[in-house]
Amino acid sequence: MQPKVKVALYEIWMAETREQAHTAFNRTIKSFSSKYPKAMKCLTGSKEELLAFYDFPAEHWTHIRTTNPIESTFATVRLRTKAIRGCGSRDATLAMIYKLIESAQRRWKRIKGFALLTLVVNNVEFKDGLQIKDQSESAVA
Structure with missing residues (x-):
């Protein structure tokens, strides 16, 4: 990946607020559309999905932003099943x-903000990682 694009993408997903992320997103699209039109079209089409983590508690963002746990687990399974051909x-x-996944599960990190999962499951609204206390706040936003 081109270093400049990587930095621009990093600015999007590390923004403190959704508004800052939108600003960084628009700047990235404007800067790289001519050089990488297909990639920027793909990003534009998935904009809301890419920024959906802002609707969750900030403590959960590190877990939502990464796919490392699932990639690591699948890599382990793929390695073992390839090694034992014709299992x-x-x-x-x-x-x-x-059994491989069960074994990998023991090494998984516990989710930060575990107690907040109850709020997420009960559809409590969050904006920029903070719980919206009053429904009038969500109407303003």
């Missing part, structure tokens, strides 16, 4: 994958 039956392969 036997389908059931044996599924059992092995289950």
Whole structure:
């Protein structure tokens, strides 16, 4: 990836607020549309999904922004299943994958802000990582 694009993308997803992220997003699209039109079109089409984490508690952002845990788990499974070619039956392969994921689960980091999951599940609104206390605040935004 081009270093300038990488820095611009970093500015988007590390912005403190959704408004700052939109500003960085628009600047990135404007700066790189001529050189990388397909990539910028893809980004533009997924803008709201990419910035959806601003509607969750700030403590959860580090977990939402990364795919490392799932990539690491799949890498382990892929490595083991490749090493043991022809693992036997389908059931044996599924059992092995289950055990590998179960083993990997023990090393996963606990989610930050675990207590806030109750609020998320109960559809409590968050804006820029902070809980909206009053519904009139969400009407203003």
